Amino acid sequence: MKILNIGKDFSSDPIGRFRSDGNRSGETFREDFLKPALDSLEPNEKLEIIIDDEVESYGSSFLSEGFAGLVKYGFITAEEFHRKIEIKYTNEDFEFFKSKIIEYVNTAKYNSKTYVPTKS
Numbered sequence: 005m006k007i008l009n010i011g012k013d014f015s016s017d018p019i020g021r022f023r024s025d026g027n028r029s030g031e032t033f034r035e036d037f038l039k040p041a042l043d044s045l046e047p048n049e050k051l052e053i054i055i056d057d058e059v060e061s062y063g064s065s066f067l068s069e070g071f072a073g074l075v076k077y078g079f080i081t082a083e084e085f086h087r088k089i090e091i092k093y094t095n096e097d098f099e100f101f102k103s104k105i106i107e108y109v110n111t112a113k114y115n116s117k118t119y120v121p122t123k124s
Contacts, residue, residue, distance in 0.1 A: 005050050008041045011058030021065035023123035030069030031122060039079060042088060055101055056093035062101050072108035078115030085109050
C-alpha cells in the first residue's frame with residue numbers, strides 16, 4: 005500500500021479548483037500528486053490518502069476537482085476509484101470531507117469532459 009498524505013506531501017492549506025487559483029488547487033493535487041501516485045501502484049495495490057494530517061479544512065471546489073476530476077476527465081471510473089483508493093483520517097470531524105469526496109466521485113460522469121489544463 006502506498007500512502008499520500010495531503011497535508012505533508014501536498015499542502016496544509018489546499019484551496020481552489022484550478023491551477024489558475026494557485027498551486028494548492030484541486031487540479032494541481034490531481035495532476036501532480038494523485039494521478040502519479042495511482043500510476044505507480046502495482047496491480048491490486050491500494051493508495052491510502054490521509055486527509056486530516058496538518059490540514060484544517062477543505063473547500064468543495066478542491067475536493068470536487070481533485071478527486072471527482074479523476075472520473076470526470078476519464079482517468080478512472082468511480083468503481084476503480086473505490087477499489088484503488090482508501091480515504092483515511094483520525095479526526096472524526098473529517099468524516100464530513102470523506103463523505104463529500106465519495107459523493108462527488110459517485111455523481112461524476114465518467115469521461116464527460118475533456119481535460120484542458122488551466123495553467124502550465
